[in-house]
Amino acid sequence: MSRNLEDFRLDSPRLETPEPDSRQGRRNIVEDGVQLLDDEGAISEQFEICLKHIFARYCTPPPPRPSPSSAGQISLLAPPEGAYLTTDGLDAWAKDTNGQPFDDATKEELLEFMDVTDDGGLTLKGFMQIYQLQTENDEEETWKDLSKHGFDRSLKLVTTRREATDAEQQYAAWVDSTERHHEDGPVSSGVRSTNPTTGSS
Template identity: 30%
Template sequence: MSEPVETVETTPEVVEEKQRNKVLLTEEGELTDKFFAVLRTVFLKYARLTSTTVKVKRKGAAATVQHLRTDEEKARVAALGRKEMNAFTRVTNGEDLPDEQWKEVTEYLDTNDKGELTFKGFIGLYALQTGALRRAITLPAAAASTRVQDTEEAETIKDLKAWGYDPETLDYTGIVVAPTPSAEPAAAEAAEEKDEKKEEEDEVAAKVEQLEVK
């Protein structure tokens, strides 16, 4: 009896997804060099430089201080504070980052001594979101287990489009697909207004009832 032949799904959607995975992640589960470079470019667009110089240590020589020259050097001293992060998320998600999410980001990802997100933390954020196994930071066990299971490559694809990049090639096209703000805050606000209106109506009804009794 012959062994069953394993069928491999080859629909256009599956082929496209596999091709996209190769663009974002290597076979070893790392961020690809091109995706890493894109993230660095985007990070530096919004980040604030905390210094104009950087210490450089060359083999066989003492460390020297020099002015920032390359994006790699700039990324080492740049960071996203609350203001910079909001500017980034407005472009990426269409709205400011909620306070709870900012607290979570700065609690689990790498920050500087001012509590600002470093490039290492930014890379960690996208490594986790995209499902990379490496080039990510080490999280506490409980946090890591929940976040790794909750990775959403679709979110990364959406972000790339919002930045003007083609997610299939990671080439910059300048064609920006504007994000749609979450409906949750608006829904919550509408529900709160409805509750307040009901309380006012109940209060008025109670006063009218008191007058009628008198």
């Protein structure tokens, strides 16, 4: 993910759509057979499933614990209704995506322009707004993000048996720590609308 949020401002003009064989912009390579955004510029169904999985790895409350398939891979996650990213979840996602957490200014811009809860937690809708705007402006950056989270160019989660076991253990530890956090005190889940014009709910 690009850390320059100027590209994510909701009032920024949409770039011209390039030719279909361009990796930059809204369209994918034709032979890939995968569209990140549809012809209207909305997040495609396949891409939405991937984003939900990525979001679910960091959200509060966490999704149900996954179970490995017969091939040793973990099923794609889906976030619970009303899930959001706490500051810790946002930092963990940014670190896994960019190698380091966002700085305070970047966080402030994200929370100002994207859909968040009353307490400032980034919602799934806000998360999708980020990726819709990024993909419109720099699709290749989005492909890099997807790759870092285990997805290939056909939007398939590519995980070896060992990676699946490690992922399950890491996820279990995350669930345990999140559950302990919730036992320490209530967390608000109210949602504040920021009048978004993009994104998927």
